[in-house]
Amino acid sequence: TYWLGMISTPKKRLFIALTAMTALMLIVVLALTLAISYIRTPAGSKWLLQTLQKKLAERANIKLEFREAVIDPFSRIYFKDLKVIKTDELTQAEISVTGIDIRYSISILSRTVKVDEFRIQSPKVKINITAPVPAPVTTQVATPIATSEPSGKSLDSVKNFLTSPPMKIIVKNLKIDGFDLELNYQDSTSTSQVELRGIGLELA
Numbered sequence: 001t002y003w004l005g006m007i008s009t010p011k012k013r014l015f016i017a018l019t020a021m022t023a024l025m026l027i028v029v030l031a032l033t034l035a036i037s038y039i040r041t042p043a044g045s046k047w048l049l050q051t052l053q054k055k056l057a058e059r060a061n062i063k064l065e066f067r068e069a070v071i072d073p074f075s076r077i078y079f080k081d082l083k084v085i086k087t088d089e090l091t092q093a094e095i096s097v098t099g100i101d102i103r104y105s106i107s108i109l110s111r112t113v114k115v116d117e118f119r120i121q122s123p124k125v126k127i128n129i130t131a132p133v134p135a136p137v138t139t140q141v142a143t144p145i146a147t148s149e150p151s152g153k154s155l156d157s158v159k160n161f162l163t164s165p166p167m168k169i170i171v172k173n174l175k176i177d178g179f180d181l182e183l184n185y186q187d188s189t190s191t192s193q194v195e196l197r198g199i200g201l202e203l204a
Helices: 002-007 010-039 042-060 152-163
Strands: 062-065 068-072 076-087 091-107 112-130 168-171 174-186 191-203
Touching: 010 042, 042 062, 042 068
Parallel strands: 112 168, 112 174
Antiparallel strands: 062 076, 068 076, 076 091, 091 112, 174 191
């Protein structure tokens, strides 16, 4: 009875509440630390890549293939023999890259991404576009569409987005070797083609 009376005092209740909050914060920090440590391991990188492949296939019908890859969200993105394929009814797009190696560091406090190395080897882009068949023209009576003023909440969201501090990206070494582009467009009467071969870019 004595201890229950001590616990029921305001000071004791405050102490217990602060202790519980501190323990909860420590658990959250520990969980985040473990999660970050895991995704920076080879097993975490493999999980990220599998998740990326699955989400791209499900949500955008994009097929992602590669021979080797490493993703560390805080320091490096690396792909060897990367191929990205997007196919739908009117468009077929394929991007192939012999190698991508991006090494960087992130500062959350200064909102800065510092890219120490950005190298892309032999990127090739091929896009085939087929124009849709024009639909029959029909005459319709235009119906006035009621408009309403944007709510204050929407305006505040746009304002916050425009005025928030932007993320600053600093690139020290950028090198792109052998960029090729092939664009084909076809409609019911003609075919057009644009080709660019062997373009390179280097910034240090």
